[in-house]
Amino acid sequence: MVHAPRRRGDATRSRLGNAARVTLAAIRIVNGALGLLAPALAARKIGAPEGAPLYPWRMFGIRTLILGGELLTRNPELRDKAVQLALPIHASDTASAAIGGFLGETSKRTSIMLTAISGTNTVLALLARKTLR
Numbered sequence: 001m002v003h004a005p006r007r008r009g010d011a012t013r014s015r016l017g018n019a020a021r022v023t024l025a026a027i028r029i030v031n032g033a034l035g036l037l038a039p040a041l042a043a044r045k046i047g048a049p050e051g052a053p054l055y056p057w058r059m060f061g062i063r064t065l066i067l068g069g070e071l072l073t074r075n076p077e078l079r080d081k082a083v084q085l086a087l088p089i090h091a092s093d094t095a096s097a098a099i100g101g102f103l104g105e106t107s108k109r110t111s112i113m114l115t116a117i118s119g120t121n122t123v124l125a126l127l128a129r130k131t132l133r
Contacts (some may be wrong), residue, residue, distance in 0.1 A: 005098035006028030007008070010075060014130060016127060016130055017128050017129065017130025017131035017132075018051075018131055019127075020123075020124045020125075020127035020128040020130075021071050021083060021127075021128035021131055022072065023123075024068075024071060024086060024121060024124040024125060024128055025068045025069070025072045026068070027068075027124070028063040028064050028065070028068030028071070029032060029064075029065060029068035029069070031061075031064055031066030032060075032061045032062065032063070032066075032067075033061065033065060034056065035057040035060055035061025036057075036058055036061030036065060037061070039055075039058055039097065040054060042057050042061075043057060046106075046113070046114060047107055047109070047110040048107065050058070060088055062096070067082065067085075067086075067089070070082035071086070071128070073085065076133065078113075078133060079131075080131075080132055083125075083128050083129060083132055084132070085116075086096050086121075086124075086128060087122065087125040087126055087129065089123075090121040090124075090125045092124050093118040093121065093122075094115060094118035094119045094122050096118075097111060097114035097117075097118050098115045100114070101114075101115065113133060117133070
């Protein structure tokens with residue numbers, strides 16, 4: 001593959017993008033492991049009612065772990081695809097958290113917390129795009 005010559009600001013952009021990509025991967029891996037291995041704790045952290053089903057946490061936990069791993073892979077094609085998919089995934093999560101709050105599906109505190117967390121992940125996903133070839 002032929003690469004274009006680097007422009008002066010490319011190294012800084014790439015460092016910022018890589019830092020965002022690795023940070024997002026770490027968040028995904030921690031949250032995925034928590035959902036998979038300690039679903040009751042994950043549910044409590046967001047204020048889910050006692051006795052709420054835990055299987056969705058496990059299902060999303062493994063998916064989140066895999067998505068985090070793909071952001072760290074050495075395979076550039078797979079890594080680029082994971083970076084491309086991160087923005088719509090996290091933007092959708094952010095919108096869902098906010099809508100859930102507006103519709104009263106979660107408490108105001110929980111909605112604000114989830115929207116802020118997902119919004120941070122959305123910003124990281126946007127910055128990670130600076131690594132795309």
